[in-house]
Amino acid sequence: VSDIPWDGPLGAVRVGRVNGKFIANPTHAEQIESDLDLVYVGNANDIVMYEGAANEITEADFNAALKFGHDCCQPIIAAQKDLVARAGKKKREITLNIVPDEILNEAKKLAGDRFVPALLTPGKLARETACKAIQDEVGVKLVEKFGAERVTTFVIKDAFYYIQKEAVRGLILNSGKRLDGRGFDVVRPISSEVGFLPRAHGSAIFARGETQAVSLVTLGTGDDTQEFDSYTGGRNEKKFILHYNFPNFSVGETGRITGPGRREIGHGALAERSIESMIPSATYPYAVRITSEIMESNGSTSMASVCGGTLALMDAGVPLIRPVA
16 A cells, blocks of 8 residues: 555465365364465465475365465455555656666677586586676676776676576577586486484485585484474474574585574475475374484575485384385
């Protein structure tokens, strides 16, 4: 209802499924019986975001859950549109801060055809260094030609964002290659090792390309189950926990080590939900904690935590229903 421009409104709904029937915004009691926990966010026409977990679900049923969630969002969106019609303000005019065409064209000319080989450089840090060298060299020449007032740091970064985006798109559409030169069907080199820490109940190293996770499993009795207050209802304890740690050194940076941030909590939750339904909680009496320590990162460390966590659970002798990857 403000004068701030945006492409809303959005609707959001939690989707559950009890006895094969989808439920919008299930109660805590219904959620306990549900084999699906999906949060769906959409606008009038498209998916915007979804996140959740299921006790194994077919692709057809999952697509049906998305369709159900999208339909449930429409009355929420309609209500917001009605409010806008009654109380909304006219949106303000804004001027986009974009790179002038003459500067962008000059940057492309100066960079020439050197950017594609730089993007195909194997190794994340080597690739970033190669691209940065071209950007720095061209940036100096742009300042010399157009002046520092017009060629700001923002302009240089934005210009090279467009150049890189264009180059990557061309590689994909025209050459069938991704960054570092891999084809669409090539997975980065994968390696794994289990039982490398003999004093831990279970341990594993999982590496895919330049992403590496060390996963450790600790088993406890029922007294070690995590308890928490559930003021709004629902579960008040957890027998299975996955903690995910992403230290600065995993991406070649330094910084203060503090408590987990939103990213670490969110990625840990992703990995936890991926594995949790494969532990036979009804018959397996022990509390289980996985810690995933990210040693090196070049993408998808939460999924490396799923793979490493599964290996460590098997190393610990936890009778998984099925392994997860």
